[in-house]
Amino acid sequence: MFSLYMSFYYLCYCMILIKQVKSLLYKEILLEWRSKYAFNGILLYVISTVFVCYLSFKTTPPLVWNALFWIILLFAAINAIAKSFMQESKGRLLYYYTIASPQAIIISKIIYNILLMIIMSAIAFLAYQIVFQNAVANLGLYLIAVLLGSISFSTVFTMISAIASKAGNNGTLMAILSFPVIIPLLMLIIKLSKNAMDGLDPSVSYDEIGVLCLINIVVIAVSLLLFPYLWRD
Amino acid sequence: MMYKNWWKVLSVILVLFSVIGGLLIAVPALPILHESIRNLYYHVPMWFAMIIIYLVSVIYSIKYLGSGKENDDLIAVESVNTGIIFGFLGLGTGMIWANFTWGAPWPNDPKLNGSAIATLMYLAYIILRGSIDEEQKRAKISAIYNIFAFPIMVVLIFVLPRLTDSLHPGNGGNPGFGAYDLDSNMRYVFYPAVLGWILVATWIMTLRYRIRVLENKNNQIQ
Numbered sequence: 001m002f003s004l005y006m007s008f009y010y011l012c013y014c015m016i017l018i019k020q021v022k023s024l025l026y027k028e029i030l031l032e033w034r035s036k037y038a039f040n041g042i043l044l045y046v047i048s049t050v051f052v053c054y055l056s057f058k059t060t061p062p063l064v065w066n067a068l069f070w071i072i073l074l075f076a077a078i079n080a081i082a083k084s085f086m087q088e089s090k091g092r093l094l095y096y097y098t099i100a101s102p103q104a105i106i107i108s109k110i111i112y113n114i115l116l117m118i119i120m121s122a123i124a125f126l127a128y129q130i131v132f133q134n135a136v137a138n139l140g141l142y143l144i145a146v147l148l149g150s151i152s153f154s155t156v157f158t159m160i161s162a163i164a165s166k167a168g169n170n171g172t173l174m175a176i177l178s179f180p181v182i183i184p185l186l187m188l189i190i191k192l193s194k195n196a197m198d199g200l201d202p203s204v205s206y207d208e209i210g211v212l213c214l215i216n217i218v219v220i221a222v223s224l225l226l227f228p229y230l231w232r233d
Numbered sequence: 234m235m236y237k238n239w240w241k242v243l244s245v246i247l248v249l250f251s252v253i254g255g256l257l258i259a260v261p262a263l264p265i266l267h268e269s270i271r272n273l274y275y276h277v278p279m280w281f282a283m284i285i286i287y288l289v290s291v292i293y294s295i296k297y298l299g300s301g302k303e304n305d306d307l308i309a310v311e312s313v314n315t316g317i318i319f320g321f322l323g324l325g326t327g328m329i330w331a332n333f334t335w336g337a338p339w340p341n342d343p344k345l346n347g348s349a350i351a352t353l354m355y356l357a358y359i360i361l362r363g364s365i366d367e368e369q370k371r372a373k374i375s376a377i378y379n380i381f382a383f384p385i386m387v388v389l390i391f392v393l394p395r396l397t398d399s400l401h402p403g404n405g406g407n408p409g410f411g412a413y414d415l416d417s418n419m420r421y422v423f424y425p426a427v428l429g430w431i432l433v434a435t436w437i438m439t440l441r442y443r444i445r446v447l448e449n450k451n452n453q454i455q
Contacts, residue, residue: 159381166374167365177361180354181382184347184389188396207396211388218384226377229298 020104021111024096028112038087039116042080046072046124054131065134066194070186072128073121073149080120081113081157082174085165102231103224110158110220117150137199145193148212152185155216159223162230188212241436247429251278254422261419265334272330274422278430279323280348284390286316286434287355291383294376304446306372309379310362311441313355315434320352335400344401347389354382 032039049072060068096105125146129136136142157178164174192208255274263270290312297305327345328338339345361378365371394401 163361163374163378163381166370167361170364173361173364176357177378180350180357181385183350184385184393187343187393211392211396215385215388219381222381222384226298226380229373230377 017101017104017107020100021108024100024104024108025111028108029115032116038080038083039120042076042116042120043123045079046076046120047127049076050124050127050131060132060134062134062197063194065132066197067190069125069128070149070190070193073124074153074182074186076120076124077117077150077153077157078175078178080116081154082161082164082171084109084113084158085161088165097231102228105231106158106162106223106227109162110155110223113154113158114151117154118147121146121150134197136197138196138202141196141202141205142193144209145189145196148192148209148216149189152189152212152216152219153182155219155223156182156185159219159227162227166230185212185215188215240432244429244432244436247425248433251422251426251429255426258418258422269330269333270419272326273419274426276323276326276330277423278427279319279326281427282430282434283316283319283323285431286312286319286438287383287386289435289438290316291380294379297372297376298380301369303368303372303449304442306376307445307449308438308442309376311445312438313358313379314441315438317352317355317359318437319430319434320348320355324348324352331400340400342400343394344390347393351386351389354386358382 053068053072057064057068125143160178160181161174164170164177167173188208188211192205192212195205195208251274255271260268260270290309293305293309293312296302297309324345331340331342331345332338358375358378362371362375365374
């Protein structure tokens with residue numbers, strides 16, 4: 001009887017959580033759609049960085065081509081996601097506190113950032129590919145690497161930006177805190193995308209894909225556990 | 234007095250034994266390594282001590298989030314401070330060893346890069362603490378960062394080197410050190426060295442923690 005009651009309770013909790021996540025996500029997208037400030041700004045940032053790189057490098061060997069692409073995406077992601085908590089005013093945060101659970105807030109932020117990063121990195125990849133013209137042997141696997149890369153950047157940076165926003169809102173702190181944490185993921189992603197460029201058999205890359213998925217799951221789980229503590233002020 | 238401090242005496246005996254025994258007791262004659270194999274007794278225990286002391290720090294960070302006691306936070310931060318010292322010692326001894334056996338102080342090796350990045354992570358933790366003035370907020374936010382960074386450090390040091398080529402034994406398909414090179418004589422010195430240095434690290438941490446508690450007491454308004 002007790003376990004039945006508990007499972008009913010959890011079911012209700014999950015449904016409320018999903019509902020809250022949905023409406024928060026809708027709010028995020030609506031706000032972004034009205035101003036288009038963050039999206040357009042980051043888009044211009046990515047395109048102009050690609051162009052600066054093109055003008056300075058002209059042609060690149062494959063190793064540099066791959067590394068350069070990920071460095072451009074890394075900085076774009078830091079700039080894009082750093083805003084996710086810093087743009088919220090103190091009053092608005094207090095309002096969220098009264099109407100939504102902390103888990104719903106962090107999940108909605110993570111999903112929103114994943115969507116933003118996927119669109120951005122797709123556009124960046126397109127621009128990069130057009131300007132630099134480098135043959136990627138296994139395009140499908142490379143796109144999977146880009147997808148996994150944007151998901152990893154979003155999950156890690158969302159939590160770091162929450163921490164940085166609580167500690168005085170400066171960009172330097174965001175970079176200092178996030179670089180050491182993202183480097184292991186970045187190394188895996190660069191290796192995976194290099195495999196895709198060289199056209200190696202996909203079975204070679206299963207290890208990297210597995211570890212990346214595992215790290216993302218761990219990061220999301222730890223964020224869900226820790227965010228309520230960060231949130232309560 | 235003695236029943237509480239026996240482990241400090243033990244740590245001194247073990248470390249002295251491993252330092253002296255490490256220089257005197259016979260080692261197997263191996264190509265490339267030669268006598269530099271003795272560095273095993275000084276280099277590897279630093280990493281063991283560092284990992285254990287970082288683990289202590291994470292455990293006390295979790296405890297702090299549960300209890301909110303200032304002392305838990307002090308143990309966490311002093312563990313990180315001690316761990317950083319041992320990290321630098323491990324990097325230093327490793328660089329000397331690498332210079333003689335691999336030909337360069339910093340060969341491009343995932344384990345070296347990983348431990349350097351892990352050290353950066355904990356230096357970032359110190360910077361984060363410095364940026365917040367309010368004590369309780371500082372303790373809470375740095376505890377959260379500490380817990381968040383720990384699983385990624387484990388991936389960095391234990392998982393990534395095993396996925397790629399590495400010069401270190403036991404990584405990238407290499408056999409572990411124990412498989413060929415570590416004969417029973419070396420085990421008699423190596424295991425006491427590991428235990429001894431872990432105890433020394435704990436001792437340094439408790440001393441630093443007690444100094445911090447006394448300073449806090451001194452600063453309080455009577």
